[in-house]
Amino acid sequence: MYEYLQLMKSELTVTLIIFILLFIKLGKGMKSETLLSLIQLLLLVNVILAFGFNETGRIFNGMFVHNELAGFQKGILALAVYLISLLCSDWLKSNDNMIEMFVLMLSALLGMYFLVSSDHLLIFYLSLELASIPVAAMANFDLERRKSSEAAMKMVMSSALASGILLFGISLIYGVSGSLDFATIWGKLQNDPLHIMAFVFLFSAFAFKLSVVPFHFWTADVYEGSPVVVTAFLSVVSKGAVSFALFNILFKLFPNLFSTWYSLVVVLSLLTMLIGNFFALRQDNLLRFLAFSSIAQVGFILVGLSGQNNDVISSVTYFILVYVFSNLAAFGVVSVLRSQAGIETISGLKGLYKTSPPLAWALSIGLFSLAGIPPAAGFFGKLFLLMSGASKGNYWYITLAALNMIVSLYYYLRVVRLVFSVPDGEQKPVTILRPVALGLIICTAGILLSGVISWIYDHIRSMI
Amino acid sequence: MDLLIIILLPLLTGLAIVALPEKHSRVIALVGAVLQMAAAIALYVAFTHQREVGNVFPILFEQQYRWFPSLGISFHMGVDGISVAMILLTAFVVIAGVLVSWHMEKMKKEFFFFLTLLAFGAYGFFVSLDLMLMFFFLEIAVIPKYLFISIWGSGNKTYSANKLALMLMGGSALILVGILGMYFSIPPESRTFDIVKLSEMQIPFSLQRWVFPLVFTGFGVFTAMFPFHTWVPDGHSSAPTAGSMFLAGISMKLGGYGCLRAATYLFPEGAHEYANVIIVLASIAIIYGAFATMMQKDLKYINAYSSVSHCGFVLLGIGMLTKTAITGAVFQMVSHGLMTALFFAIIGMVYERTHTRMVAEMGGLLKVMPFIITTLYIAGFASLGLPGLSGFVAEMTVFVGSWENQGLFHRGATVIACASIVVTAVYILRAVGQVSMGPLKADADVPNDAKWNEKWAALILIAGILLMGLAPFWLNELVSPGVEIIANKLAGK
Numbered sequence: 001m002y003e004y005l006q007l008m009k010s011e012l013t014v015t016l017i018i019f020i021l022l023f024i025k026l027g028k029g030m031k032s033e034t035l036l037s038l039i040q041l042l043l044l045v046n047v048i049l050a051f052g053f054n055e056t057g058r059i060f061n062g063m064f065v066h067n068e069l070a071g072f073q074k075g076i077l078a079l080a081v082y083l084i085s086l087l088c089s090d091w092l093k094s095n096d097n098m099i100e101m102f103v104l105m106l107s108a109l110l111g112m113y114f115l116v117s118s119d120h121l122l123i124f125y126l127s128l129e130l131a132s133i134p135v136a137a138m139a140n141f142d143l144e145r146r147k148s149s150e151a152a153m154k155m156v157m158s159s160a161l162a163s164g165i166l167l168f169g170i171s172l173i174y175g176v177s178g179s180l181d182f183a184t185i186w187g188k189l190q191n192d193p194l195h196i197m198a199f200v201f202l203f204s205a206f207a208f209k210l211s212v213v214p215f216h217f218w219t220a221d222v223y224e225g226s227p228v229v230v231t232a233f234l235s236v237v238s239k240g241a242v243s244f245a246l247f248n249i250l251f252k253l254f255p256n257l258f259s260t261w262y263s264l265v266v267v268l269s270l271l272t273m274l275i276g277n278f279f280a281l282r283q284d285n286l287l288r289f290l291a292f293s294s295i296a297q298v299g300f301i302l303v304g305l306s307g308q309n310n311d312v313i314s315s316v317t318y319f320i321l322v323y324v325f326s327n328l329a330a331f332g333v334v335s336v337l338r339s340q341a342g343i344e345t346i347s348g349l350k351g352l353y354k355t356s357p358p359l360a361w362a363l364s365i366g367l368f369s370l371a372g373i374p375p376a377a378g379f380f381g382k383l384f385l386l387m388s389g390a391s392k393g394n395y396w397y398i399t400l401a402a403l404n405m406i407v408s409l410y411y412y413l414r415v416v417r418l419v420f421s422v423p424d425g426e427q428k429p430v431t432i433l434r435p436v437a438l439g440l441i442i443c444t445a446g447i448l449l450s451g452v453i454s455w456i457y458d459h460i461r462s463m464i
Numbered sequence: 465m466d467l468l469i470i471i472l473l474p475l476l477t478g479l480a481i482v483a484l485p486e487k488h489s490r491v492i493a494l495v496g497a498v499l500q501m502a503a504a505i506a507l508y509v510a511f512t513h514q515r516e517v518g519n520v521f522p523i524l525f526e527q528q529y530r531w532f533p534s535l536g537i538s539f540h541m542g543v544d545g546i547s548v549a550m551i552l553l554t555a556f557v558v559i560a561g562v563l564v565s566w567h568m569e570k571m572k573k574e575f576f577f578f579l580t581l582l583a584f585g586a587y588g589f590f591v592s593l594d595l596m597l598m599f600f601f602l603e604i605a606v607i608p609k610y611l612f613i614s615i616w617g618s619g620n621k622t623y624s625a626n627k628l629a630l631m632l633m634g635g636s637a638l639i640l641v642g643i644l645g646m647y648f649s650i651p652p653e654s655r656t657f658d659i660v661k662l663s664e665m666q667i668p669f670s671l672q673r674w675v676f677p678l679v680f681t682g683f684g685v686f687t688a689m690f691p692f693h694t695w696v697p698d699g700h701s702s703a704p705t706a707g708s709m710f711l712a713g714i715s716m717k718l719g720g721y722g723c724l725r726a727a728t729y730l731f732p733e734g735a736h737e738y739a740n741v742i743i744v745l746a747s748i749a750i751i752y753g754a755f756a757t758m759m760q761k762d763l764k765y766i767n768a769y770s771s772v773s774h775c776g777f778v779l780l781g782i783g784m785l786t787k788t789a790i791t792g793a794v795f796q797m798v799s800h801g802l803m804t805a806l807f808f809a810i811i812g813m814v815y816e817r818t819h820t821r822m823v824a825e826m827g828g829l830l831k832v833m834p835f836i837i838t839t840l841y842i843a844g845f846a847s848l849g850l851p852g853l854s855g856f857v858a859e860m861t862v863f864v865g866s867w868e869n870q871g872l873f874h875r876g877a878t879v880i881a882c883a884s885i886v887v888t889a890v891y892i893l894r895a896v897g898q899v900s901m902g903p904l905k906a907d908a909d910v911p912n913d914a915k916w917n918e919k920w921a922a923l924i925l926i927a928g929i930l931l932m933g934l935a936p937f938w939l940n941e942l943v944s945p946g947v948e949i950i951a952n953k954l955a956g957k
Contacts, residue, residue, distance in 0.1 A: 131725075145596060157735045374603045383596075383640075387535065390644045398644060402637035409633050418621065420574075454532045461534045 351423020676734025789865025
């Protein structure tokens with residue numbers, strides 16, 4: 001019993017928070033400010049519990065594994081959720097159904113926790129579903145906006161399709177190996193057409209979730225239509241959890257198919273970066289811009305994925321941590337501007353530095369980090385991904401990836417330039433709420449410190 | 465001496481500028497620059513003292529801290545004579561840059577912060593002894609350079625800022641691919657980015673021959689190697705005065721230093737393989753830059769294109785692979801840094817008073833602003849290589865070093881490079897003459913002479929130029945042991 005408590009502490013915390021929220025909803029209700037602060041506090045506890053006190057062990061007949069690395073990965077996801085709750089305070093506070101939003105979000109988070117810990121295809125599939133269905137409901141949260149419903153519809157359709165494909169892949173694996181347990185399957189999948197087909201189906205499902213080209217079409221529309229909270233959640237938390245799951249699957253199920261998936265990952269990552277970058281160049285809508293830039297970032301994550309086992313785990317985990325800080329800094333600013341000044345386009349950012357220097361700095365630092373310019377942590381994140389990809393000696397690949405960084409630099413710098421340029425006319429003043437300020441401070445501090453201080457990367461490395 | 469002081473001073477200055485109110489920004493920046501200068505001079509004194517007491521170890525004041533140990537990266541610092549010379553140059557240009565921008569109106573706080581950040585990147589770059597650390601500092605300067613041009617710039621600034629940032633990032637990408645390629649071709653147990661350790665390793669020729677061109681070209685982009693020089697005219701002419709001074713005075717030197725320290729020193733056989741290519745490209749840059757300058761009508765473009773030509777001498781010196789020529793290349797870096805910073809400072813001052821940079825629209829300015837124009841003469845003479853000023857020392861050393869190579873090819877390149885000096889004299893004298901002599905043009909509204917800050921900025925740079933021009937031996941003593949180990953490596957010792 002004690003073992004269950006200890007290994008599943010993060011999952012139990014999240015469940016407990018969900019119950020607390022439901023009970024609050026049953027009661028008379030609270031002022032939304034108080035409620036939001038309470039939720040933020042609970043989420044902070046969740047972060048601390050996820051990062052700390054991690055033991056190694058397996059439960060449920062080995063279906064559920066927990067170790068220090070899994071604890072750290074769950075911590076990253078919990079941190080991202082906490083930051084989102086801080087940064088999107090403006091929108092959340094004014095929404096009547098805030099509790100439902102958090103219940104859905106935490107359910108998805110719970111699914112992701114199980115996803116990270118799963119060591120069995122059954123629990124893996126169930127948790128992936130738990131991680132995606134609530135998000136579709138979240139996308140529909142702006143009930144008045146038609147685009148929001150459209151986004152939810154697209155989200156549901158694409159995740160249903162992805163799940164179908166995934167299930168088919170899983171059934172093939174079961175047929176081939178006679179088991180759903182990772183440890184039993186390990187080594188049984190060879191370079192056989194049927195096995196490769198199983199791999200392709202599994203990988204396609206992941207590609208959907210990660211919006212890897214050519215499975216990226218849903219991304220921009222969903223990002224644009226959903227409330228910013230959901231977009232931030234989708235682009236940071238979902239991507240993070242699925243990336244963690246992806247390298248687990250690749251190394252635990254398909255180690256013998258390495259040569260097959262290596263070339264697939266190389267081609268797809270180059271395509272993803274290219275498409276993401278070139279579409280991001282032309283966007284004016286902020287959320288579509290961030291959508292395509294996040295597609296390009298996923299391409300970069302795939303670069304890291306093409307390396308040796310240990311390099312992949314450390315570089316991708318570290319990159320996701322950095323990506324949480326960088327992307328959420330950008331999303332936080334976008335959220336404030338959208339709910340207070342109604343700014344939805346990049347050209348609307350012109351002269352932001354005059355209206356609100358802190359927001360301008362937070363956005364710029366976030367974008368510099370996404371572009372991979374030091375001293376921002378994004379530089380180190382991308383460097384380690386490149387180093388992981390380069391360890392196979394495929395230098396053409398690395399060169400193309402590095403050239404893609406230059407393209408991305410162009411559009412990130414374009415935004416920064418507009419932010420610092422002279423505004424056209426009077427602009428609405430923007431007030432930064434205290435939780436938002438806290439969130440932005442955490443993000444910028446994370447960006448500026450988690451790279452230069454090498455301890456964090458070393459820590460991840462030591463957990464493998 | 466503790467090298468952390470060299471990199472922490474600009475960092476702390478930058479933080480102080482951010483933390484304190486805007487009206488104090490320029491004072492803090494100046495105090496910081498003076499302290500940096502003091503630290504640089506102290507470093508020079510400590511360095512020469514070590515040499516006097518007989519410490520012949522090429523790299524002094526080494527310091528190493530843990531930094532991503534699992535990847536073979538470490539925070540390894542140390543200086544040899546070349547680095548000390550570059551740090552001194554940086555200190556001179558920084559102080560002059562702050563003084564010239566004393567009356568900056570627009571977004572003062574940010575301006576001085578970025579100025580300090582750029583200096584931070586440069587100092588860090590010159591003290592690093594680890595390739596990744598070097599790369600880190602090289603990249604830090606991207607943001608300030610871009611924002612300098614796009615916020616405070618003039619003319620076609622968006623285009624120039626993008627061109628500069630993207631081309632320099634392109635250069636960085638080449639460097640990164642090169643050093644990663646080197647890293648992963650070494651057996652796993654000895655993988656490292658440490659320059660000292662790498663220099664003791666036997667790196668196979670098959671590896672050198674493809675890593676060297678990548679790293680050299682990458683750094684070459686920074687130092688305006690033909691055909692990657694196109695960012696220089698646009699970037700320099702669109703940047704604000706202090707920005708141009710930093711770009712030409714410091715930033716281009718990062719490239720030259722990197723070509724020496726990272727490319728030539730670590731991959732000497734690769735350098736031999738490609739030396740002729742470098743010489744050809746450098747000669748083209750020298751001649752092409754000089755003739756292109758002849759056609760320019762804008763003072764900033766004149767100096768920008770002449771920078772392409774002058775930085776060609778740096779690459780030519782490196783490509784000649786002899787000890788004297790490489791010493792000349794280092795001299796040229798210092799000399800060009802000082803005189804081009806002075807030139808840009810003067811152009812900024814003239815522009816503030818006449819509101820034009822077109823040579824044809826100016827005339828007779830010597831009568832109304834004697835100090836500024838006299839300084840312009842000094843900068844011009846240094847640029848065309850008048851004996852007694854720094855340019856002569858540097859170019860002469862490059863030529864002598866180049867002539868040490870036998871054979872028609874090297875001699876021919878040397879002759880071509882020498883011939884460019886005539887062209888330089890033509891465009892410098894023509895431009896300076898038109899600006900200063902003749903009748904005063906009417907639309908130059910009652911110009912006044914230099915203010916105290918401008919005088920100091922100019923005097924500090926002139927002091928550097930004279931110090932190097934009249935007494936080159938101290939610089940020679942400073943850099944030659946450092947150059948010698950590079951030359952020894954090249955000779956295969």
